[in-house]
Amino acid sequence: MVDRLAKRIEGPVVVNGHKANNAYQTLLLEEPVFIHPSSVLVNDLPTFICYQELHETTRIFIKDICGIQMDWIVQLNPHLCSFGPIEDEPCPRYDEIQDKMVCHRKATIGQRVSWSLGPSIETVFPLDTIDRFRWFGKYFLDGIICPRLLQFHPALLCSSNAMVKSWASLMERTQKFLNALVAKQIDNRTQLIEIWSAEPQYLLDIYCTWLPESLHTQVRSVWPPIPK
Known part of the structure; x- marks a missing residue:
């Protein structure tokens, strides 16, 4: 059923030697298809639709249809x-x-x-790229992943954007942070909280390298910065 999708064709098509408008192209058929006249969507003509049934008379009609959004297609198929x-x-x-x-x-x-x-x-994010860890690290430093760290963001010794720069590997603090995330495959908050339940000091020392030493005691007092 997941491949029963159709996209509206712009302009007329030729069916049985005659031009016809409002046709759709499906993933499965060479021939154009049309919304069945009994459908409530026959006048709406969504760009993308999914259907359950084909019915052929003088044309091929699709029935039991609903309009879908582009992002639904990516999520479902x-x-x-x-x-x-x-x-x-x-x-x-x-x-x-x-x-x-x-x-x-x-x-x-x-x-x-x-x-x-x-x-x-x-x-x-695709799983085959390390960039998802780079961006997760940036938003961790920004205090977006753990809002309790937001108070320290203005004091960062280096912009969090360094995590996603092409030259990030040249900086020790960015590379250590990235390596720590990759080693545990941490790219979401749920995984991070699970790691902290077993290893409460995870990322603490690395995070401190991004801040002045005068703030280290305060950081340690809120670690792990699990969202409340």
Whole structure:
């Protein structure tokens, strides 16, 4: 059922020797299809729809349909999608609701056909890139992952943006922080809290290297900075 998707075709198509408007292309069929006249969406014509049934008369009609958003396609059918590289803008961010790092990438769907899902679409960070740990580290330093650390953000000895710069590996503090996250595969708040339950001092010494020594005692007093 997950591949029963259709995209609206712009402009007319030829069916049985006659031009016809408002056709859709499916992932499964060569022939264009049309929303069945009994559907409440016959006049709305969403760009993307999913359907359950095909019915052929003088045309091929699709029935039991609903309109869907582009990001739904990525969430429900990621195995049908192909993704481009991570976009610089908008920059990756931490999604607190999902507790995941997300980024923007160009995406297409389909193998027999290839539909663009727009200029770029927000999706969960791919697992095959170390950049998700770099960005998680940046937002940790910003106090976004653990708001109790927000008070220390103005005193950082180096901008948190250093975590995601191309030259980050040249700085000892950025590389140590990255290595610590990668070693435990920490890229979300839930994993971080689980690690702290077993290793309360995890990241403490590394985090202190980002702050003046005068603040180290205060940092230790709030560690681990588990959100309350």
